[in-house]
Amino acid sequence: MEGTGRKRRVGIIGAGKIGGSLLVRLAASGDYELSVSDTHPERLAEYERSYGVGAASSNAELAEGCEIIIVAVKPWDVAGVLHEIYPAVEGTEKAVTSVAAGVSIASIEDGLPPGTAVLRVMPNVCASVGLGSAVVTSNEPGRRLLPEVMAIFRHVGDVIELPERLFDAATALHGSGPAYVALFADALIQAGVREGIPREVARRLVNATLQGTAVLLKEQSPHQVRDEVMTPGGTTAAAFVAMEKAGFVGAVYDGVNAAAERARGLGGK
Missing domain, CATH: 1.10.3730.10 (ProC C-terminal domain-like)
Structure with a gap:
């Protein structure tokens, strides 16, 4: 949080290609207090050992301890993750950012408490070498966090704000x-x-x-x-x-x- 000297607590749910790449780059920056959750325990152990990232025992535990929650799972797994983190988000100012292709902000809002700050980011696999590109958008409550989320994803490449109506086209163009x-x-x-x-x-x-x-x-x-x-x-x-x-x-x-x-x-x- 700017001006407080305290590192933002950022959690990443899903340590696959995109989530893992982002995690490594953010850990190298030293700018964030990081946590990760994943269905593969061996991944968690590796990130904890090699990068000093906190390994959460569940998605709910991760959401409890983080201010910005990045959901980096497959599109069909998003609804389940949102159900798990709902109690941790309710009544807070936590923000939820999704990198799942095709899953709209409206769909994400439906799975979270009313008024939750929701952002969508569509990165690509070039993030793994720090030369990726990403587009970002948000709902109205999430607009205050757009600059901060864009700064997070700049650790893995270029970031451009884009209207959500163009996200599917951007997914096809740069995501693939x-x-x-x-x-x-x-x-x-x-x-x-x-x-x-x-x-x-x-x-x-x-x-x-x-x-x-x-x-x-x-x-x-x-x-x-x-x-x-x-x-x-x-x-x-x-x-x-x-x-x-x-x-x-x-x-x-x-x-x-x-x-x-x-x-x-x-x-x-």
């Missing part, structure tokens, strides 16, 4: 995005192998290309990068023609749309 990039990388490697390049060499070339391109895209638009590489009548232009004939761009549009529809389905919309 690392898998799309990995699919493209694998296709490039396979294409290189087909052209006679040894697999390990192809992998190194593709990985370096993706890393370098990511840096370029911080300074330039995708069109600028594309135009710098593609000379009229050259190899890149030939590749573009072939990819367009194969429906590459249309496949990307369809894939993102399918993921967005699935996100809406997870929330019962």
Whole structure:
């Protein structure tokens, strides 16, 4: 809490890929008093031993001792978690933040005492290397905590406030995005192998290309990068023609749309 010198008590329910990555980064910062709960006791023991994080024996115990509760479980497990923590949240100013895809603020509010501060964050798996991206929104009571929750998630990457009506699209775009990039990388490697390049060499070339391109895209638009590489009548232009004939761009549009529809389905919309 600002100005008190006391560390915020933050608890994370679920120590999987997203919850675990956030926990490690927050522990490294030393800015928070952290607790974690999880259905796998071995995970709790590891975080307690390696990072000095308090291991709670139950979700209810974690919620009792924390001011900001981050629910990092699968969408279908959210309702059960909210039922468990309800008594600990009732009559307090605790805030509940969910990272579950497709689960709306309205659905979360239904499982908590009226007036609870509720926030939604949609991060991605790149959080594990501190280069993730996340979108965040809140209900009206949660707006006072938006800056603080955004600061928490900045420990694992870039954070952008976004209206909730765009969350399913953002889930499809950046939440699933690392898998799309990995699919493209694998296709490039396979294409290189087909052209006679040894697999390990192809992998190194593709990985370096993706890393370098990511840096370029911080300074330039995708069109600028594309135009710098593609000379009229050259190899890149030939590749573009072939990819367009194969429906590459249309496949990307369809894939993102399918993921967005699935996100809406997870929330019962």
